[in-house]
Amino acid sequence: MRKIAVALTxxxxxKTTTAVNLAARLANVGQRVLLIDVDTQGQAGKMLGCQPTNGLAELVANNATPDQAIVPARDNLWLLGGGKSLAGLKMLIARKEFGAERTLAEALAPLDDHYDFVILDSAPGWDALTVNVLFYAREVLSPVSLEVMTLQGLSDFAQSLASIQRYHPELRHSYIVPTFFDRRVKKSEEIFAQLQTYYPSQVCSPVRYSVRLSEAPGYGQTIFEYAPASPGADDYAALTERIMHDDGTQRNA
Ligand SMILES: Nc1ncnc2c1ncn2[C@@H]1O[C@H](COP(=O)(O)OP(=O)(O)O)[C@@H](O)[C@H]1O
Ligand SMILES: [Mg+2]
Known part of the structure; x- marks a missing residue:
């Protein structure tokens, strides 16, 4: 079972667009996928048109069983929802005397091998929940917007990851996905070229700027449902193919 965290500070x-559409495509091509929303905004569920009553917070606090907390979202795709209740989970983690960073990993261990892929959508910033996500995941995928210069942000994030890798050496920063790619914008090409220079083995083919990608969530649909012939659908299909082609043990650059 591969565990991929979609994360960047x-x-x-x-991030959420990538987590949802990657999960949906993996499910479309026959993989059993669990999408976990680890953001208090609860956007991942909304993008799929699902707003489950129970979710990750209830599961970890033992207020719901996996059967109650994990809801079917599409064929082959299940959702463990996030949202406001995650604030309570943060407090539960904060109250722990030791082992706090493995709270999520311990609670999710019974799900091991029930799925082919677990995709985690994480919140921006660097808090106890994000650290927990990174102690659970084996692979990290970072979307990097080519609209804003984020190379510094990416290298800061990679340094923070390194501090976790000391205690969780199986964790790999496997994928960097350039997003909001726009060939007409010079800066877009420039940042893409820089990413290829600094992270040659991790950089994936870019996801183009596509207005369809920003419209789909308003209908609770994935890009493959809302606009299957759009550039966004093509780009997320290509990303999914690349990820499926790996075995999950690819190394950092
Ligand atoms: N490739 C893209 N082209 C156009 N709009 C996009 C693209 N990717 C994401 N968006 C839109 O940009 C906004 C931020 O994306 P989101 O996935 O929520 O980012 P994050 O989870 O990192 O905060 C959303 O409104 C989303 O619909
Ligand atoms: Mg998000």
Whole structure:
């Protein structure tokens, strides 16, 4: 079972869009996928048109069983929802005397091998929940917006990851996904070229700027449902193919 965290400290870079559409595509091509929303905004569920009563917070606090907390979202795709209740989970983690960073990993261990892929959508910033996500995941995928210069943000994030890798050496920063790619914008090409220079083995083909990607969530649909012939659908299909082609043990650059 592969566990992929979609994470970067910066917000608005396409994390949730990537987590949802990657999960949906994996499910479309026959993989059993669990999408876990680890953001108090609860956007991942909304993008799929699901707002479950129970979710990750209830599961970890033992207020719901996995059967109650994990809801079917599409064929082959299940959702463990996030949202406001995660604030309570943060407090539960904060109250722990030791082992706090493995709270999520311990609570989710019974799900091991029930799925082919677990995709985690994380919140921006660097808090106890994000650290917990990174102690659970084996692979990290970072979307990097080519609209705003975030190379510094990316290298800061990679340094923070390194501090976790000391205690969780199986964790790999496997994928960097350039998002909001726009060939007409010079800066977009420039940042993409820089990413290829600094992170040659991790950089994936970019996800283009596409207004369809920003419209789909308003209908509670994935890009493959809302606009299957759009550039966004093509780009997320290509990303999914690349990820499926790996075995989950690819190394950092
Ligand atoms: N490739 C893209 N082209 C156009 N709009 C996008 C693209 N990717 C994401 N968006 C939009 O940008 C906003 C931020 O994306 P989101 O996935 O929520 O980022 P994050 O989770 O990192 O905060 C959302 O409104 C989303 O619909
Ligand atoms: Mg998000």
């Amino acid at each position: 910066k917000g608005g870079v396409g």
